[in-house]
Amino acid sequence: MTSDRDASEVLAEAAAAAGAAPSIHNTQPWRWLAHQDALDLYAERTRQLTATDPDGRMLAISCGAALHHARVALAAVGWQAVVVPLPDPAQPDLLARITLGDAVPISPEAMRRYQTTQLRRTDRRPVTRQTVPRPVLDTLAQTADGEGAHLHILHPDQVDHLAAAVAHASAVDAEDPAIQAELDRWAGGARTEHTGIPDDVIPAQTPQTDVPIRTFARSGTLPIGGEHDRTATYAILYGETDDPAGWLRGGQALSAVWLTAVELGVGLLPISEAVEMPASRQALRRVLSFFGWPYLAMRLGIPDPDHPGPARTPRLPAEQVVGRSGEYVR
């Protein structure tokens, strides 16, 4: 790095690249401020789902995923990221501050990981009959541990409990006009405003699944086969605390697990309804034998290699989410 201006440039580019991260309803509820030598990540409350996610749990998990994507982008240009979570108690929406650590050699793995951020998609089609091998599941669990969260792979008996919790949450959602209005606002259509879930990634029919996938306000146009994804594996991402620091770790773990899964040929579908609803969240806690706090449930499975996956969902232009400031000096 030759000057502070260059550091700011590198950080701003990493923030722009982090736009590829997954987020609840593709709300992209983050905002970045690149200073001379630091990059600040803020929660963008105007894109919080206040009915679906009143505590901001899914918002913070989404921001954690973006934070991990920024770390991946920095590693791909040879920089270690030093992350301080929640650096200023007076500013709770300032979720994390990144500074550049040591320069590191650019490895093929780091380059590949960055490419994976550009390829990853949420695929809501049923998975194939091939099961996810146990060593792959173990690798995913270790990946979550590495980010300070954990992955509990559900035993087949426990899948029924997850299915019941999701079905309950989904039924409550269906009766809640404010939640339905949010679904209406964020899912369906062509999404010309660069946020939300377009028709072409929402299944044209309800897939046959053991655990119901989220019902959007209307059907989409994504063709799905008639398969029942009985061979899917389900897991719960969880952690020690149910607070913004824990959710931020959970989001980084989600991103790390998802990118690792893609690199190992596995698809990941987040299932968050059961965590959003207090009663079903409690049911998931029981599945975890009260060992921790659930952040997200997920389906893991092998996607159909013969059919192209869903299209890329839109993203806000970087100018709308990444600001520049020369004011912060360490």
Ligand SMILES: Cc1cc2nc3c(=O)[nH]c(=O)nc-3n(C[C@H](O)[C@H](O)[C@H](O)COP(=O)(O)O)c2cc1C
């Ligand atoms: C915290 C979180 C919760 C999510 N919950 C769900 C869910 O319950 N059902 C679903 O179909 N997708 C869910 N998603 C996936 C998002 O809808 C998806 O990431 C977003 O639309 C962007 O699309 P992409 O992942 O293909 O880039 C979730 C994603 C995140 C980060």
